[in-house]
Amino acid sequence: MMGPRICERESEIVRLARLPGEPPADLAAHLARCPDCREAFDVARYMIRLAADTDAVAATRQLPEPAQLWWKARLLQRWNAESRATAPLDWMQRVEVVGGVAAVIILLLMFWTDLRGGGSKSSAFATQFWPTVAGLLAPGALSSFIVGGLLLVGCLSLFTLRQLLVED
Numbered sequence: 001m002m003g004p005r006i007c008e009r010e011s012e013i014v015r016l017a018r019l020p021g022e023p024p025a026d027l028a029a030h031l032a033r034c035p036d037c038r039e040a041f042d043v044a045r046y047m048i049r050l051a052a053d054t055d056a057v058a059a060t061r062q063l064p065e066p067a068q069l070w071w072k073a074r075l076l077q078r079w080n081a082e083s084r085a086t087a088p089l090d091w092m093q094r095v096e097v098v099g100g101v102a103a104v105i106i107l108l109l110m111f112w113t114d115l116r117g118g119g120s121k122s123s124a125f126a127t128q129f130w131p132t133v134a135g136l137l138a139p140g141a142l143s144s145f146i147v148g149g150l151l152l153v154g155c156l157s158l159f160t161l162r163q164l165l166v167e168d
């Protein structure tokens, strides 16, 4: 299209494009001169061919029931709405899992530094394991609160992870 100016023969051209076969001589001459009409003619011919092809395909195939299509569309619409509504929850679940992993790492680091704190290198693990656990969990010790909190976060994230796996 070349701007808002419309050729006065355009509607005639589109009407004639519906007729099959080659366009009449005077029309062909105008089409050769006028790019607007040529474009309109090509588009009209294309649309007519597309409509004919669609009809041909529809005639050879079993098309789905309209009610079935409508039902499917409604179902998809509902799923979309649901996933939009639960998107923040999904995000929170990921945060929980990441938090849980971080808690476990912190817990292990705390445990490891306490374990390394006393005793020799070789037999440290065997001799210091249970005393270290007992020290971390000793009532009244600050670490017992931290360990308790971290364990809680870890358990929560495990639960969330299990739920995520079940959902998928």
Ligand SMILES: [Zn+2]
Binding pocket: 007, 008, 009, 010, 030, 034, 036, 037, 038
């Ligand atoms: Zn024209």
